[in-house]
Amino acid sequence: MSKQKETKKFYIETYGCQMNVADSEVIATVLTENDFVQTKDIESADIILINTCAIREHAEQRVYGRLDYFNSLKKKNTKLKIGIVGCMAERLKDELLEKKPFIDLIAGPDAYRHLPEMFETTESGQKAVNVLLSKEETYEDILPTRYDSNGISAFISITRGCDNMCTYCVVPFTRGRERSRLPEDILKEIDAVKNDGFKEVTIIGQNVDKYLYEDKNRKVNFPALLEMVATRIPEMRVRFSTSYPQDFNEEVVLTMTKYPNICRYIHLPVQSGSNKILNLMKRGYTREWYLDRIAMIRKHLPDCAISTDIISGFCDETEADHQDTLALMKEVQFDFAYMFKYSERPGTFAAKRLQDNVPETEKKRRLNEIINLQSRLSLNSNEKDIGKTFEVLVEGVSKKSPDNYFGRNSQNKVIVFPKAETKIGELAQVKVTHVSSATLIGKVVSPENS
């Protein structure tokens, strides 16, 4: 009589970008389809997986800390298997094998289909490693399990990889070449999240503007895909991220103007306001080009919120370059920004050819100035919303004040308001009464009072 295979419980922890969240959902599907069962209780897991980010050194340090904790669990349960997946697995395979010998499995972003066999290999005490990058893998036939979402907002990846080669960035090395998914597969995922009751989708890629699906009969570019998505789910909100200034074009904005369910929010990372630094970063655009993109957005969509990413203290950045960044921020009046200190990443062009020559204290000082300025700009932007009424998708109960709900408006701003008759997952009309630099505060109004 054959012995019945034991069902293994896996626990998965995710770090890094939205892409990693989407990838963890793919991993969960691959494993559950192969008779593994997901658990949210780390102590009862037979397998712990950590999906990692390599974008800054700090992100990697956090993962090392978690790995040591997992090892302490392994000492109590010697059968426990530990797997590291994602960008850090891709970048540091050899170092991880050497420095963290308790790791059983290492899988790069294109190896997730093979995880079941890889775990099989680890059963006999061997290590399983697959960090091969593929030119084709898009996990097209895998319908992700949205195990950790709020049930309201889902992320759907439309491209994988990146061909841009910005000189500071590790992503092209960890995620490989750019690939676009088949439009029908994306729409299938859209239908699935709609049927599951989700109210909003964000279509994601490292550079969504490069989305291109071509075969003998047709060519679908990003604006065309955006239109297909918006018309497929007119009753749901559609967001997209991330846009790339060099490729971001008027066609995308015109598509947005046609469909009110495409949210009025664009994330357009500028990185620096200095042409010298943009050139060293090989971003492929100038400050003037960027400002022209902003003017184009404002012309067609005056109520569109714009956010950005900024890096402080890149190689050879002088005080004058830094001042150019501050001036650009003021000129654009960003509604929100993600701001980082430059962190040299081994293997990148900058690590090989440029000097990481801005002292750490100076990087920090400049970053603080950038953060302080952005907080003033965000406050200015929020103050302009006082008295306005927005349609808000209610996402949940506010963590800080349990009598309040929180949600987002089309511009992606978080609004907190007393519960009233609305429900989580519904749209509410909320009038803004107070603001801080981070949040709008308001109250529910009926449409005729808005």
Ligand code: 5AD
């Ligand atoms: N150091 C600091 N920030 C970085 N980013 C990417 N690479 C680095 C790096 N080496 C930032 C960029 C990017 C965001 C996702 O992370 O601003 O847009």
Ligand code: SF4
């Ligand atoms: Fe995402 Fe880039 Fe981090 Fe990889 S390195 S997880 S692609 S942010």
